[in-house]
Amino acid sequence: MEKSKKRAPNFNDQERKFLLALVKKYKHVIEAKGSSTSDIHKKNVVWAAICKEYNSLCTTGPRSTAMLKHFYFNIKHRSRLEVSIRNELNDASLGSISSNDASKDGCDGNTDQIANVLKNLKHARMAQYELVTENPTQDSDIRMESVEINSKGNSGSDFSDDSEEDEPELEVGTDLWAYFEKESDRWVKCSLCGQRLKQDIDKLYKHLKEGHSVVTGNKDENYTEVIYLEDPIESQEERVLKEVQPKGLKRPRNDASEVEISDFGLYITSLLKDLPRNVCAQLQLNIVDLIVKAKLEETGPDNSMEVDRGKDPIENENQQNTKTTNQPENLEISTESQKEMHKKTNTIPKKRTKLKNDAAHENIIENFGKYVVCLLKTFPRTDTNTKLQKDIVDLIMTARLQTMKNRLTDGTIDKLGIRRDLFVEIK
Template sequence: MPNQSDSENDTPCKKSKKYLQKYKPEWEREPDFLGWIGRCQNPYEAKCKVCNKVINIASGKESLRRHATAEKHKRNLSKGYNELHTLEATSDSDDSTTLDPESELWGFYDKEPRNRAKCSMCGVIINRHPDTLYQHLKEEHSKVSKTLEFNDRDENYTEIIYLENPPNEKTERPVKRKRREKRDHDDLEDFGKYVVGLLKGIPEEQCTELQMSIVNLIMTAKKSVKDDDVLDREESIEQVQEPTKSETEDPITHEQKETKDTREKPRKRYHEIGSTDNDDHIANFGKYLTSLMKLLNKETSAEVQLNIVNLIIGTKLQCLRKTKNKFMEIQTKLLLAES
């Protein structure tokens, strides 16, 4: 028995191995470390890009969390990384990943060097890949991410959500189309105001001829549109405008004028005032132009807008040439009279 106990005491105890934590690139995508940690040459260290400080991570990620709660780190982070990459501001390479300019994701980020993007809401600088940008919005700004219209890659993601929860997806799709239609109508209203500004510098006679040409141009384009929904809306507008056309085309006798509804009298007075004030007349034409343009599809509308602008600019150039020629004639007559 003594020999057995002695042999047990003589056996060496196994030493527990201590695990050393190495840097992992996937930490850069975690919300707690997003945008401010980076790799060092030493695999057991990480670098804070905001504080420009090396952190020992051999004991684990807890050291990174302690650094994230430090007051100095919070102050540097709140500045929005104004001093980050100031010494390395270079143009992006040709093979860098770029966003589609029409993508709604780009409205929430600013371009940064080295294929990175800066969040305009929180100042975090991350990789410019669309998946990374959308993931940041989803995790940090969830309310904003719900309003995005996704690109082809994101559409696969939305289809998965649609299979899991069909009612929510069905109610969201019409809202997106209404929001896009509202933006299109706002663009048409801005175009109407632009046309009004161009017409105000043209003499009244040429301005009236231009308005007739513009209306004919839109009506011709409308006839070529074969969309059933557009054609139905055309009929409703034509029915509203039929009384005004009949009043201008059909002769009205003296008895008909006396029996006409008294509600027409304010309209006549408004017409007389509008004829004396050309600016008000042009402003009303701008509103009418906008209502007509809303009946066209997007492609036809863009083509018609270009033709309208070319027509107005061409007329303005002709007016300027006529004014110049008249001035030259008057100057020539004065010189002849002096001689």
């Protein structure tokens, strides 16, 4: 179980006087009736300063700001009730004095009976407001003090109903004498403004009401203090949204030549997939060589590419190719042994090799098709582009026919009815 917090000790009379003395310095701020944010902030700052000074000088124990504020407003509430009771006692004491005068004129008056009535009236009123004192000797002191004040200040004066209604009544503040300092039997000094006044209850109340209105007001016993912690949220202006018309998407215009080149790349990709890997690799090399040569012819020779004693490597390659092509091909078989070997090879059925078109090989061919498309798009002239496409198709179709010839025998070619002149070697 959680330990209960230790209750703070009650305020004694010395602490009460000390707190009232501190509050007196800032009374114009604490008792202000403004409820704006700046006023509330000032009050909080003042109470924080009072609490700091109180705890630094008072040795009874630390007090929080909330405790000091609660105790101060309790004092105000109780003092207001005490003042109202004191006014009733003053009215009753005046009635007893008038009854004594009437007894002198021939009416019977009993002072002891009047004193008992006043005492019972006082107890009844204090019990009503829960202000019964613990010390019974205070009752006689309060009664004697009220009679003494009335005998000094109000003796010989007549009070009417109108004067009772005009008499101000304190709402806030401590005891009446907390605002005045007694200088002599007849004169008092206001502790708020320092003005000297006669010791007259009506004048003192009037001075508090006119000069210090913060301690007077209506007769409501209970009141509610409203504290605005934050500023009200300012209403934001509604933003009018303008209707925005959607903008049309700008699609890039595809030129007819670009579409044609893209379709050509797909076409050669599909043709290369049916060829063996070695033939496909050789064709890729020949196609790239063909495109690069056409590019160099269009842009002109580059001196930085000259090697091997000033000769272009492409020219060297062309010379080597011409040497190989110039060699005579001996297509006739002279010896009988070669004829027999040729017959044996023709009689033995050739096994058809399975093409391994796996995913990796297909991916390579597709990327090569995209590369060819990119190279062809760099040619600004359509006639050059068209000529390159024709040459590339010739290379691929020639390789396909040669591959088909290698797979088929002479008898199979005759059965299929295919012309032999179509099967030519790749140059």
